[in-house]
Amino acid sequence: MSTLETLPSEEVYTLFQKLVYDKLGIHLAKQKRMMLGHRLLKRVKHSQVNGFSDYFRFITNPDNSNELEVALELMTTNETFFFREEKHFEYLANAILPKINPNREYKVWSAASSSGEEPYSIAMLLNEHCPTPWSVVASDVNKSVLAHARKGIYIDDRTKLLPKKYRQTYCVKGTDEFEGYMRVKPELRKRLHFFYFNLLDNMASLGKFDLIFIRNVMIYFDDKTRQKIINGLQKCLNKDGYLFISHSETLHGLEHSFELIKPAIYQRTS
Numbered sequence: 255m256s257t258l259e260t261l262p263s264e265e266v267y268t269l270f271q272k273l274v275y276d277k278l279g280i281h282l283a284k285q286k287r288m289m290l291g292h293r294l295l296k297r298v299k300h301s302q303v304n305g306f307s308d309y310f311r312f313i314t315n316p317d318n319s320n321e322l323e324v325a326l327e328l329m330t331t332n333e334t335f336f337f338r339e340e341k342h343f344e345y346l347a348n349a350i351l352p353k354i355n356p357n358r359e360y361k362v363w364s365a366a367s368s369s370g371e372e373p374y375s376i377a378m379l380l381n382e383h384c385p386t387p388w389s390v391v392a393s394d395v396n397k398s399v400l401a402h403a404r405k406g407i408y409i410d411d412r413t414k415l416l417p418k419k420y421r422q423t424y425c426v427k428g429t430d431e432f433e434g435y436m437r438v439k440p441e442l443r444k445r446l447h448f449f450y451f452n453l454l455d456n457m458a459s460l461g462k463f464d465l466i467f468i469r470n471v472m473i474y475f476d477d478k479t480r481q482k483i484i485n486g487l488q489k490c491l492n493k494d495g496y497l498f499i500s501h502s503e504t505l506h507g508l509e510h511s512f513e514l515i516k517p518a519i520y521q522r523t524s
């Protein structure tokens with residue numbers, strides 16, 4: 255491949271944009287062409303095809319669905335950390351949990367969980383503060399980050415964001431080849447269920463939740479996709495249930511029946 259082909263042409267980039275939009279709902283802006291080239295170049299070389307145009311043809315051939323999956327995973331941004339946007343966690347502990355129905359299980363869904371830091375943070379907090387039995391399920395469209403989440407092994411530095419008490423109670427230090435890593439203890443790990451789910455798909459089979467975290471993912475979608483997802487989420491929330499979006503996101507401009515309770519916190523009141 256010549257050095258000129260470290261970037262897809264504008265025409266080929268349009269094909270990738272449509273593919274990523276159709277499969278993941280992710281809207282790749284015009285100026286992301288360099289990012290796409292950068293993320294996919296290794297795969298273009300690895301697949302031994304002659305540039306981005308051929309790579310596009312390769313991954314859209316049904317015989318190469320594994321490579322399509324790899325390419326799509328490379329289009330997702332998986333940045334996350336423990337207790338990210340801690341105001342949500344404070345609100346959950348101080349305002350929501352003290353008032354929940356004492357007669358049934360409290361159910362939470364982390365709807366774009368990435369490598370697991372978000373759902374493990376939720377689970378640690380529930381284990382400390384939830385007065386009823388609880389469950390946390392977590393999903394993502396990227397199978398590699400889900401595998402990471404199930405293992406629950408994190409570079410030590412990243413777990414420093416955990417409150418000290420939680421770190422001591424719920425994590426163990428790695429030894430030998432795991433020196434420098436922390437692992438979420440099995441007692442907590444086994445309480446979570448991680449599963450593949452594409453937010454573009456029908457949510458009806460997922461059941462109902464009391465709280466849904468859908469944070470730092472809708473920024474990648476356009477209004478049409480956001481609206482479709484919000485329609486689905488409304489049906490997945492129990493009455494009085496809460497929806498947490500990121501503080502950098504908004505439901506402004508979308509039709510919904512949630513009540514805005516606080517910045518980035520919505521409730522299904524009807």
Ligand SMILES: C[S@@+](CC[C@H](N)C(=O)[O-])C[C@H]1O[C@@H](n2cnc3c(N)ncnc32)[C@H](O)[C@@H]1O
Pocket residue numbers: 277278279280330331332333334335338365366367368369372393394395396399451452453454468469470471
């Ligand atoms: C930036 S991470 C957010 C992680 C976590 N919610 C947080 O706020 O820290 C965004 C995640 O959304 C996932 N994602 C992107 N498109 C998706 C889709 N269509 N369905 C489900 N997950 C998707 C990505 O794989 C990625 O792991």
